Amino acid sequence: MYRYRKEGLVAGVEKVFSPHIKGELKYELDFYDTRDVQPDIVLTDQDVGKLTISSLGSGIVYDTRDNVFDPRSGLVAGLNMKISPSRLSRTPSLSKAIFTGSIYQNSQVLRTRYVPAFWCSSGMGSAKILPLVERFFLAEEIRRGIRTGHTRATGHELQPDGGQCILPHQLRTPHFSQ
16 A cells, blocks of 8 residues: 655653553654555645654553463553644644554363454544544554455545454464463
């Protein structure tokens, strides 16, 4: 669909509210260089070439996984919000909200070392026209097992401005024997 290079700066603070809940506030300054864009997804002159986006964001995460790197059971869910007022950068104002969640459950039915895992990702955005790098292409070339173009969402008048929820699954096994 397209290729891009992203460089940026992030400054933020994180607060732990409880053993399972943490929140964050951050400022992001991102520099994009977008190229090799398929003609049918170009909506504005900002969709190709260099673009700078300055934004404020907040998020909250709920995490009950037994192991962050190799979970056998638990849940992790987060909600992130991002706003980019036109006063902060030369791009049109935009806002985004993204929900992600994963569930890991060590199966007593399988009685093996495999762990069934399910995840969900959903999002929505609001702007006159979202720049290409801010549109929702949930899971495209990011998540395993989802083919490119499968989750592209379109909104009002075929503008790609929203997200669909996807609920794929996987069967995990530890990398090292336990």
